[in-house]
Amino acid sequence: MKCFNHTEREAVATCQKCGKGLCRECAEKHTPCLCDTCAAQIQQDRRQQDQSKEERRKQKYKEALVDTRSEFIKTVIGGIFVGILLVWFMKSEYPDLTAAMCAYYFFIGICVPFGWKILTYLQSFFPLSIFGTFWFWIIYGVIKLGLSMFIGIPAFIYQLVKTILTQRKINRLG
Ligand SMILES: [Zn+2]
Numbered sequence: 001m002k003c004f005n006h007t008e009r010e011a012v013a014t015c016q017k018c019g020k021g022l023c024r025e026c027a028e029k030h031t032p033c034l035c036d037t038c039a040a041q042i043q044q045d046r047r048q049q050d051q052s053k054e055e056r057r058k059q060k061y062k063e064a065l066v067d068t069r070s071e072f073i074k075t076v077i078g079g080i081f082v083g084i085l086l087v088w089f090m091k092s093e094y095p096d097l098t099a100a101m102c103a104y105y106f107f108i109g110i111c112v113p114f115g116w117k118i119l120t121y122l123q124s125f126f127p128l129s130i131f132g133t134f135w136f137w138i139i140y141g142v143i144k145l146g147l148s149m150f151i152g153i154p155a156f157i158y159q160l161v162k163t164i165l166t167q168r169k170i171n172r173l174g
């Protein structure tokens, strides 16, 4: 067999992929032993693989960002309901409640689910389920709700800032 590139030379090796004959000079060009065409092909395949891997990684990252955003939106929607309920309750207790106070309670209401979430997260570190009685959970729920109103405000602000930054990252990714 002759070298594929140099027809005057005797082949000393063959391309590992396509089996073309290669002379000593051609055989030493690529490691493992490949002809130019196959070496270029393999390199291109590898580059494409790297590219699609990078794209998949980007896609996953973006999905995670979108998840963070939709989680925030869901929590705000929940908060709006709590806010309406809270304003309605306060208004029925104190009929001469000012508009500013209504707005304040509405804001507190929006924050409540954010505080509630943090408390639920903290709660997972304590084996509370051993207190399995009905009244424990009722009292616990009321305390948790009260605490949520306080913790909720910084939690809401923190999540709001985080979501704005997330949105900017999403925009940058395009
Ligand atoms: Zn080849």
Ligand SMILES: [Zn+2]
Residues within 6 Å of the ligand: 003, 004, 005, 006, 009, 022, 023, 024, 025, 026, 027
């Ligand atoms: Zn050759």
